[in-house]
Structures are given as structure tokens and as C-alpha cells.
Amino acid sequence: MKDKTKFVQGNEACAEAALYAGLDFFAGYPITPSSEITETLAYRLPQIGGKFIQMEDEIASLCAIIGASLTGCKVMTATSGPGFSLMQEALGYAIMAEIPCVIVNVQRGGPSTGLPTHGSQGDVNQARWGTHGDHAIIALTASNHQDVFTNTVEAFNLAEIYRTPVILLLDEVVAHMRERLVIPEPGEIPLVERLKTTVKQGVDYHPYLPREDGRLPMSDFGGVHRFNVTGLFHDMWGFPSSEPGVVHGLLRHLVDKLENRTNQLARYKEYYTEDAEQLLVSYGSAARSARHIVENRRLRGERLGLLELQTLWPFPTDIVREKCAHVKSVVVVEQNMGQIMQAVKLAVDQPDNVFLANCIDGTFIAPSDIMNILRLIQGKGV
């Protein structure tokens, strides 16, 4: 087991997990703080016969992986804020054309060039609404390297199940921090492979006609079924259509296939939530400080709990409402100006009891920062 234990950066954990998940093709463009993912895969992918290409920009990177995905490959790209902004149009294309792919955004401070080498969680709402038009999206995150690994594999699995792009929202702190990672044995985390059509050659194949369970079996480019893929609203053959029934049906399908499964898609961890009087809600690197303060205050008998969200979108409204139902106050701990706090406020019965503990100066939110907020809410003063 010794060789399975590594001391690595979060970015390396992500790259290792992608390989574990069966990554065949990666396209990327250098950007801090995600470059180690690209560098690791440039080295590792060809060793297993996979393909790596450094493209001319982030737009091209996402376009290239979408193209490769259509040939049956498991694909990924990695970037940070500025690159993620450039990817938004192609992200919408992958949503519309229902093409499995994984997009890692290692968040840094923004807007614009912002703080390239500092942590932030400012892209949470961009992940949700960055691309234009009504749509649903899956975005996962993680606070430690083992979870980065697990959730990267999960991102690949969800991309295949739902034929959708999945966004992995990491942040600079987790990405560049080194800690222990145990690579799971093959088979330890189940992998979802692409659902292929069973329609025989010569029989009319409908690439965009969902099965009863909502899933769309695929046929690879180069295979026996030839079909059209487009970012326009399209019929069951993938041919452009502006017929109202077709447009309505497709948009409902794209949204419902994820929004109707919000609870199934919800990944989270909870610490001391059963009897908590105050609940912290956090995710990503900020959840490390949140967990520290919870463990610390529990030792002093304070009934503090933590709900660590790993699925940010679709937002696990029911779970958040349920966990917050019996607490006096909720403190959302995040490294932005309250992007998830807003979602929590919408989810809970008493939004006035939801507070924000944040840090937006590029430094990492410290347990003492959270403690001060808690004391203020408790009326104890700092």
C-alpha cells in the first residue's frame, strides 16, 4: 500500500483522479493556479496511450475536448477564472449538445486578472450562470486531497450519466497545498462508462431521443451511425429546429434531467449537525477552517456543527433546509462576498438567521475570523 500513498498538491490529486476515472484526452492552456494539472497530464497521458494537446487558448481547449468526447473519449480541461470566462460559450454548447466533459476551474481572486496566485471562491455563481440562456449545471468542489480525488472521479461519472459538462470548482489553496493522498485501488470507486446505443447499423438512430429514464445512448463519431450535432435547438436527429414544441421539449429536458435529481446529485459531509445550535455551512478550502473551529469549540462544549457542501449546483436546497431547520443561526463560511450565502438564504425557512463569515483579501480565512463572527452573533463581542 506504500506506493499508493502520495504527498502531493491538490492539482496533482485531481490529475491522478482523472487518470483513475479513465481520462483519454486532455486539452489545456497554461494558467495559474491550475497549470500543474495540465503539466501532470502532459507527462502522464501519453504514457498510457492517451492524448494531450496544449491549445492556443482556453476557448480552443474546451472546443477540442468536446470534439474528442464525440469520438467516445473521456475528456477534461483545466483552467482558472480568466480562462473559465473564455470557456463560457463552449460550455453552453456542451450543455445544449449534451456532450460529456469535465471542466476544472481552480479559482483565484477576481474579477479580471485579479489575484493569480491567491485563493478565492468567487466563481461559484459564474459556474452556475456564466453561460447564457436558461440551463442547469453540475458543479462539485472539495476541501482536501482525498475528496478532490473522489469528486474528480465523480465528475467524470456524472458527465457520462447525464451527458453534460461537469464543473469541478477547486480553489488555489487546495490546489497548491500539499497533503497526503491515498490512491484508491482499481474498482474501489466505481466508474461509469459511456452508454452506447444498441441500435444496429442501417436502423434509424435518434441521438437526441431520450430513453424512458432520460438517458441518451450515444454513438461515436467514426461509428456506424452518422448524425448531426448542433448548438441550435434541435430535434431527435440533432437537426436544427425552431418549432415551439421541439424548443420547449429540449429546454425542459436539459433543465429537468439535473434539477429533478438535485437530491441524488447532492454530495455533502456533516460534522456534529445532530444537536447543533449553530451551523456552519462551507465548502472547498474554507471548509477546512470551518471544520477546525467546530472541532475546537466542541471540545469546550459549544454545540456547533458543520455542513460541508461538495455539490454546489444544482444547489441542494432540501438538504440545506433540513439541516438548518432546528438551529438558532447559520453561518456560511466562504471566500467571496456571499455567493452561496444567497442560495442558503433562499433555501432556509428563516433567512434572517443566516450570516456570512468571509474573507475577500486574497488571504485564507482563518478559524479566528469565523470565531469572531460567531461571537458577534452570540452577542458576546469580539
Added chain:
Amino acid sequence: MAVKDYLRERFFPHLWCPGCGHGTILNGLLQAIEKLGLSKNEIVMVSGIGCSSRITGYVDFHTLHTIHGRALAFATGVKIARPELNLIVPMGDGDALAIGGNHFIHAARRNIDITAIVMNNRIYGMTGGQFSPLSGENIYATTAPYLTIDPGFDVVELSKAAGATFVARTTTYHIKQMADIIRRAVLHKGFSVVEILSQCPTYFGRKNKAGDAVDMIQYFKDHTTSIGSKAKKENPDLLERGIFVQKEMPEYCSEYAKVVEKAMKGQ
């Protein structure tokens, strides 16, 4: 196989205007493919956005109608993943060289085995007649009501400079030459560019009083000549047609296969 067997008749009639040159290009393209004897399953056609890009919907290949300007980036992903497939990328002038200019020069630089067809009607037709980077100077367009002042790109010179290893130009008048050039371009191992001058009587023609489709095709006949012809020497203003570049250079996917081989050996 008859040319019509390459079409998805289910999706006709097409959306191109009467007199548009793009249908002629579709014809030339299918003639070339028929002559090559390629199986429909071996061809992936990738396009972007614009009148030209709708061509993918009508052909019975694996077809990918993508976003504006990015067709070559999508095609690059398909090609690297499955190098044995034939990638054909028809693009309009704005699609290829305005919004898509960066991808165009980088695909050429890599010499990846993709055939890019620039369907150049010197106008944005789908959006209603705005000028493109191939319109050139002194052209009327909805966004140039006082005539364009923007110099145009020369697709041939640009492609050569960017590293394309097959560069050709023809027009919708020269349909036999068009089919022959496309056939050679698809056979060429490396990045091939075929610029085809096409007519847009609806916008370019009407705005610039260039006459109807017949007049515009006649213009291609009268104002172009074979590369290095006597006519060119006598009248340097004529635009040359034919194959300007055809050379063997290392192709990207083949080179990457060597990288894989090296990595797998642990070198």
C-alpha cells in the same frame, strides 16, 4: 455512389438564398468525395456559424455544427482523438478569419491533417450583410455605409505564412477545378486550405451593385486566372487560381504518435 447518396434529403430544402454560391461548393465537395471513394463513416465534417456552416446539416457524414469561429478547434479534438478519420471543415470568411483567425493560424502552424474550406463571399450573410475581414476596401455593407476602409486578408498568403502545407484558391465558376482541388486537399497529409470565392447576390451583390448571381459568377470568370498564366503577366490585377503550396511536412497527429511511443517506453 451517386452524389445524392451523400445528402440528407430529409433536411431539404436548404436555407441558402436563390443564386447563393454555397450550393455549388456543396456540389464540388461531394464530387470530390465521390471520386475519393471514401466511406461516409470515415468523414467528419465540422463547421462553425454562418450561412456556409449550415452545410454540415445537409451531408450524410458525422457532422458537428459548432459555435462561431471555433470549428477548427473542435475538429482538432476529433482528429487527435481519431487520426484515421477525414476531417473537413467548411467555414465562411468571417467564421474562418475574423472570430476564428487565431484557431486558423494555429491549426496551420501545427500542420494537423484537416481540410479547411473557406467559403469566401466577402460578407456576413446570416446576420444581414456586414463586412468581413475578407471584404477588402471600398465595399458597401450594412456596417460600412460609407464604404469599408479595412484592408482584407489574402487567404493564400496568410495560410502560407502560418504554415499550411497545402494552399489553393478557386471559385464557384470553376466547379471542375474546385472538385479536383478539394479532392487533392483531402488526400494531402497535413493542414490544407482551399479558398473558394463564392457569390452572395442577396447582400454583397445588392449592396455593391454587382448584379445578380450570374453576373457575379461571370466576374469570377473574368477576374481570375491560373497561377503564373500569360494573362496574369499581362494583367497583374487578375486573381490567381490553383494550388499555390503543396509540400510534405511532419503532420501533427503522426508526430504525437511518436510522443506516445516515447512516453510508453519511459524515455
